[in-house]
Amino acid sequence: MIKPFLSTMLTLLCFIGLNQGYTQSSTQDIALSFFEPLPHVMQGAEQDTSALINLGKKLYFETALSINHSQSCNSCHNLNNDAAGVDHLKVSIGALGSIGERNAPTTWNAGLHVAQFWDGRAKTLAQQAKFPIFNVKEMALTSESQVIERLNSKGYLADFNSGFPQQLSPINLENIAQALAAFQRTLISKDRFDDYLAGDKDAISQSEKAGLRVFIDKGCVACHNGAVIGGQLFMKMGIVHPYPNKIDKGKAQVTGNPADNYFFKVPSLRNILNTAPYFHDGAAATIEQAIEDTGWHQLGIKLNEQEVKSIKIFFKTLNNQKRI
Known part of the structure; x- marks a missing residue:
């Protein structure tokens, strides 16, 4: 658990310097440094008839x-x-x-x-x-x-x-x-954000691009990155400010290691607006609450109303358009 924790904190500390370099880059170029489109086929599906x-x-x-x-x-x-x-x-x-x-x-x-x-x-x-x-x-x-x-x-x-x-x-x-x-393995979502990452600059609106910039600039991408925008590491719930739920100790209940207390898999943000309630305990009833609480507990910042709204607008680009 130490390595991903330190990696995340170092990533957060680097954002001020990184943001200075972003001023001359397009939003799409910046996005491609953190995210990638979902694959068309999942690993392991090669033999699936x-x-x-x-x-x-x-x-x-x-x-x-x-x-x-x-x-x-x-x-x-x-x-x-x-x-x-x-x-x-x-x-x-x-x-x-x-x-x-x-x-x-x-x-x-x-x-x-x-x-x-x-x-x-x-x-x-x-x-x-x-x-x-x-x-x-x-x-x-x-x-x-x-x-x-x-x-x-x-x-x-x-x-x-x-x-x-x-x-x-x-x-x-x-x-x-x-x-x-x-x-x-067939349940791979499809959304407009992937179209944007693939080169269609008009796939998302200007307000959605603005929300993406807020999402990146505030440091959310330290944990929510890659193809599924999360799902790739375990992180302590309450890195900066303690999370209220102290009953569920997360990964520690599997490993028996106190160092794993309150570590949970970082959730994917694909189709996030349609999967309420949020967090491992379902404590966040709305996406606005989830955004605010994540900012406070994980990043140590109080996101204002406009920032929360802007991030939510970006999340619209992640709505799944695929049918089974």
Whole structure:
């Protein structure tokens, strides 16, 4: 945790000097020094067949993967009607009515992150897919054999045979996870900001460009950069001013290392206006609150009303235009 922390702080300290050099550069050139367009294909998708992806999509919406047939992956990561892959709850509610511990992150672009979950306890999409099925606060199934029996009874064998044609007994937990991962690898968003980064200077408005400059000049790009504008490192929640929630210790609950206390994966800002509420605990109900709180806790600055408004205007360029 020390290396990314120091790297971020050094980045912040450099912004005054960097901004002096920006005066002669175009906003687009400056943006390209921090961001890059999303890839068209996720790493790991090279072997994903249409049969495997279709199986994964079917499983994503399958309620038989919950103890009482009441929930699917889509319940907490809603994709229906071009939704943003979230449930818009502060924290999710499980199949048995249990209250979750953290805000459900979007599944859009998730496979482009450095790790999965707010605490990074899963490194890949396939690893992540296994956790909710047996979590008593989520889907609450009790064994792999129960999962296999349910999917067999619902006629999934043909789908699994198509997705895994070389296997004699293809319905198993590992293949379920691989199929779900294959489908999620197709969830790459598309927005006007990428068009701008790709060379279309008119893809975003002047007010959106002004908001982008505020976003950069205030130091937000220290953590929110790259293709997904975040998702690539873990950062302490409350670097400068302590974050109020001291119950959830984040990555430390996985590693057992006190040095990891309150470290969480930096969220992606792609499609951010459509994924409220915000933060690992869902404490920020609005994007304005999230922007203000991030400025205070992470950067140690009080953003004024116009600055918050301007950053929000920039965020409009990140609205997802892709349909599944």
